[in-house]
Amino acid sequence: MTRIVLHEVGPRDGLQMEKQAVPTDKKESWLRGLMDSGVDIIQVGSFVHPEKVPQMADTDELFRRLQAGKKSPAVLSGLVLNEKGVERGLACGVEMFCMGASASDTHSRKNAGVGTDEAVPRIVAAARAATAAGKRVQVSVQSAFGCGFEGPIPEPRVLGMVRAYLDAGLRNISLADTAGHAHPALVERLFGAILRMDPGVELACHFHNTYGLGMANMFAAMRAGVGSFETSIAGLGGCPFTKVAAGNVATEDFVQALQLQGLRPEVDLERLIALARDVVAHFGREMQGFVYKTGPIKAKERA
Amino acid sequence: MTRIVLHEVGPRDGLQMEKQAVPTDKKESWLRGLMDSGVDIIQVGSFVHPEKVPQMADTDELFRRLQAGKKSPAVLSGLVLNEKGVERGLACGVEMFCMGASASDTHSRKNAGVGTDEAVPRIVAAARAATAAGKRVQVSVQSAFGCGFEGPIPEPRVLGMVRAYLDAGLRNISLADTAGHAHPALVERLFGAILRMDPGVELACHFHNTYGLGMANMFAAMRAGVGSFETSIAGLGGCPFTKVAAGNVATEDFVQALQLQGLRPEVDLERLIALARDVVAHFGREMQGFVYKTGPIKAKERA
Numbered sequence: 001m002t003r004i005v006l007h008e009v010g011p012r013d014g015l016q017m018e019k020q021a022v023p024t025d026k027k028e029s030w031l032r033g034l035m036d037s038g039v040d041i042i043q044v045g046s047f048v049h050p051e052k053v054p055q056m057a058d059t060d061e062l063f064r065r066l067q068a069g070k071k072s073p074a075v076l077s078g079l080v081l082n083e084k085g086v087e088r089g090l091a092c093g094v095e096m097f098c099m100g101a102s103a104s105d106t107h108s109r110k111n112a113g114v115g116t117d118e119a120v121p122r123i124v125a126a127a128r129a130a131t132a133a134g135k136r137v138q139v140s141v142q143s144a145f146g147c148g149f150e151g152p153i154p155e156p157r158v159l160g161m162v163r164a165y166l167d168a169g170l171r172n173i174s175l176a177d178t179a180g181h182a183h184p185a186l187v188e189r190l191f192g193a194i195l196r197m198d199p200g201v202e203l204a205c206h207f208h209n210t211y212g213l214g215m216a217n218m219f220a221a222m223r224a225g226v227g228s229f230e231t232s233i234a235g236l237g238g239c240p241f242t243k244v245a246a247g248n249v250a251t252e253d254f255v256q257a258l259q260l261q262g263l264r265p266e267v268d269l270e271r272l273i274a275l276a277r278d279v280v281a282h283f284g285r286e287m288q289g290f291v292y293k294t295g296p297i298k299a300k301e302r303a
Numbered sequence: 304m305t306r307i308v309l310h311e312v313g314p315r316d317g318l319q320m321e322k323q324a325v326p327t328d329k330k331e332s333w334l335r336g337l338m339d340s341g342v343d344i345i346q347v348g349s350f351v352h353p354e355k356v357p358q359m360a361d362t363d364e365l366f367r368r369l370q371a372g373k374k375s376p377a378v379l380s381g382l383v384l385n386e387k388g389v390e391r392g393l394a395c396g397v398e399m400f401c402m403g404a405s406a407s408d409t410h411s412r413k414n415a416g417v418g419t420d421e422a423v424p425r426i427v428a429a430a431r432a433a434t435a436a437g438k439r440v441q442v443s444v445q446s447a448f449g450c451g452f453e454g455p456i457p458e459p460r461v462l463g464m465v466r467a468y469l470d471a472g473l474r475n476i477s478l479a480d481t482a483g484h485a486h487p488a489l490v491e492r493l494f495g496a497i498l499r500m501d502p503g504v505e506l507a508c509h510f511h512n513t514y515g516l517g518m519a520n521m522f523a524a525m526r527a528g529v530g531s532f533e534t535s536i537a538g539l540g541g542c543p544f545t546k547v548a549a550g551n552v553a554t555e556d557f558v559q560a561l562q563l564q565g566l567r568p569e570v571d572l573e574r575l576i577a578l579a580r581d582v583v584a585h586f587g588r589e590m591q592g593f594v595y596k597t598g599p600i601k602a603k604e605r606a
Contacts, residue, residue, distance in 0.1 A: 146600075151601075181563070181600055183560055183563040183564055184522050184564075185564045186563075186564075209593070210593065210597055211556065211559060211593050211597060211600065212518055212552070212553065212556040212560075212592070212593035212594065213518060213560055215515055215516060215518060215519040216518040216519040216522045218519070219519045219522065219523070249515070250515065253514065256514060257486055257514070257515075257516055257519070260489075261486055261487075261488045261489075289515070290513065290514050291515065294513055294514060297449075297484055297514065298454075
């Protein structure tokens with residue numbers, strides 16, 4: 001079995017949704033905690049215009065702080081939208097660049113300002129720039145499993161984008177369930193189709209837990225051969241008091257699930273739970289995670 | 304593929320956990336709504352001593368009300384602990400008797416007053432009495448996937464109980480994850496082992512969503528060949544403000560998940576969501592379900 005790679009995205013995907021920006025020192029303390037927990041990759045933030053997403057205005061500063069004397073083996077990733085983002089990221093110490101285009105034309109126009117057909121070459125150009133600089137790169141297809149604006153996304157459309165990435169030599173590919181419409185059968189089908197296109201591709205997944213299927217979709221992805229899983233501490237990003245709760249599966253919930261199956265025993269679950277509780281305390285509201293509420297299943301109780 | 308059977312257990316497993324008893328009229332209105340929604344089996348209540356579980360004191364009365372002029376094809380099930388419970392259930396119109404013994408000796412002593420070895424023959428006797436009366440019967444192994452008191456439960460112990468049930472001619476068998484410790488690999492292994500013992504057995508599952516694995520475990524059970532799934536409306540039974548939130552997966556979340564995969568399209572999801580919202584409004588606190596908060600994925604948006 002492939003080693004399961006844990007990619008923490010709460011500091012980016014979670015915090016960008018919060019109305020109030022989290023102080024940089026607080027973010028830094030959470031990020032350092034994550035780096036010490038044994039999680040493999042941590043998405044520190046995104047490189048977007050600070051007027052558009054003020055919550056991410058300190059991304060460059062955070063990378064500089066975390067890179068100063070860095071000893072942790074955790075890979076620090078950043079989300080970029082274009083080549084300009086890659087330049088910013090290279091200047092402050094991004095180790096892995098994540099970027100993507102949406103399979104939904106409507107979502108792409110709202111999010112990236114251009115339709116899918118224009119967004120894909122832009123992403124490919126940014127990915128090539130980051131690759132040329134010797135950095136790790138992950139390219140994604142957003143809204144791969146359906147879209148709140150457009151409804152179902154034809155599978156050939158998703159696979160066509162994957163083909164464009166593969167043809168550009170990009171072999172670390174993520175499918176993102178932006179709207180939360182994915183279900184296990186679709187997850188197995190789409191990832192299976194990609195592996196038939198290129199059995200050597202590195203696959204990643206990003207599921208929003210909007211309708212309660214996040215964990216089931218992750219296990220479906222694991223069966224399909226996906227190796228890298230994006231989660232967020234405490235389930236950050238979802239809010240029980242908004243209409244659509246759209247966080248990822250909580251990192252600590254997924255880590256406990258893996259450990260119940262004998263996987264990734266070295267990851268520090270207790271530390272992740274303490275971190276999740278600190279995040280929850282900071283925001284003062286319950287989040288989607290389960291294990292930070294219940295505490296872990298004790299080692300002696302595990303089947 | 305086997306038809307997926309939906310067994311609603313909220314009115315029993317959920318309401319028995321609530322501090323305040325729900326008025327009988329309110330329960331009746333929820334039960335009638337469930338009967339009209341297209342769910343296959345509904346667990347109306349349990350036959351326990353009213354001093355022990357006062358929330359279930361009106362179970363006989365509810366069965367009598369629902370049986371008067373009943374037209375719905377929904378099967379009304381009741382939980383019993385022994386032959387006396389079967390007598391009570393036969394007198395008021397129970398159509399399907401559910402009963403079980405715990406694979407954890409400690410849990411069995413706390414719950415049934417006797418250890419597993421004494422509990423199993425008691426359950427077999429009750430099951431035979433109900434079968435002899437021409438009723439449907441489902442026998443379960445509680446704490447089949449681990450126990451908060453005893454920790455891991457040896458798999459041969461669970462399979463030994465299943466063997467005792469099979470030898471008694473009982474072929475509708477449920478495994479219950481009382482503590483919420485189940486994980487997909489264990490679910491597939493245990494149910495797979497039972498199907499190898501008797502490929503014709505009817506299998507059911509009951510997962511508590513304590514650690515966020517309920518839905519993933521249900522999909523694992525489906526793959527393993529389980530046909531009947533116990534869920535609770537709104538995820539009733541869990542409480543976000545208690546230390547261990549131990550509800551089942553929400554019925555409406557599971558129904559939407561099935562419908563995304565083309566299964567059970569005739570079940571009235573909108574009605575289930577309205578019911579879940581009425582349950583939540585009654586208790587005045589958020590529950591574990593997702594879809595009652597977000598609304599359904601619209602038909603035109605489904606992949």
